[in-house]
Amino acid sequence: MDIVEHTRQLSIVIADDDRDLLQLVKMRLEKEGFRVAISVNAEDISRIAVDKHADIILLDISMDGISGEDICKQLKNHKKTSSIPVVLFSANEDIREVADACGADDFLPKPFSLDLVKHKIAQLIPAI
Numbered sequence: 001m002d003i004v005e006h007t008r009q010l011s012i013v014i015a016d017d018d019r020d021l022l023q024l025v026k027m028r029l030e031k032e033g034f035r036v037a038i039s040v041n042a043e044d045i046s047r048i049a050v051d052k053h054a055d056i057i058l059l060d061i062s063m064d065g066i067s068g069e070d071i072c073k074q075l076k077n078h079k080k081t082s083s084i085p086v087v088l089f090s091a092n093e094d095i096r097e098v099a100d101a102c103g104a105d106d107f108l109p110k111p112f113s114l115d116l117v118k119h120k121i122a123q124l125i126p127a128i
Contacts, residue, residue: 010125011035011052015045015068016060016089025058028114040064042071050080055125057081058108058117061090061098069102076103085124 012034016022022038029036037052039045042063049057057075061068068088075081088099089108099107106120 009033009035010055010121011037012056012058012121013037013039013045013049013052013054014058015039015042015063015071017042017063018060025114025117029117032114032118042066042068045071046075046078046081049075049084054081054084056121057084057086059086059088059104061088061092061095069098072099072102072104087120087124 012029014022014025014036015038017040019040022040026036026038035052037048039048042059043066045057045059048054059068059071072086072088075084075086085105087106087108088095088104089110089112090098091110092098095107095109105124108116108120
């Protein structure tokens, strides 16, 4: 199965305080056919995920204001977002432990490739 062919309508929400990275990832994923919403404000993620009918959330653990770890816990404890897969990403070596501790579904070490992102999406979204 061609992952891209089966994911064209999937909605991805990405949060990171690095605007350049967000724009790059958004552009590349949109070229692959995904619908992508981005935010530099982690506190907006729950609202955006609900508004955009997110199929998956990619979340940096190191953001200004509130940590991605805390946002992940909130997402997993909220009725409207608890079933949405959350993938944490970070350059921190302890990303695996942080992801496990907050209930994230998976993690990505930074820097990451588009192929790895697509692979994680394919693993976590049952429709693929």
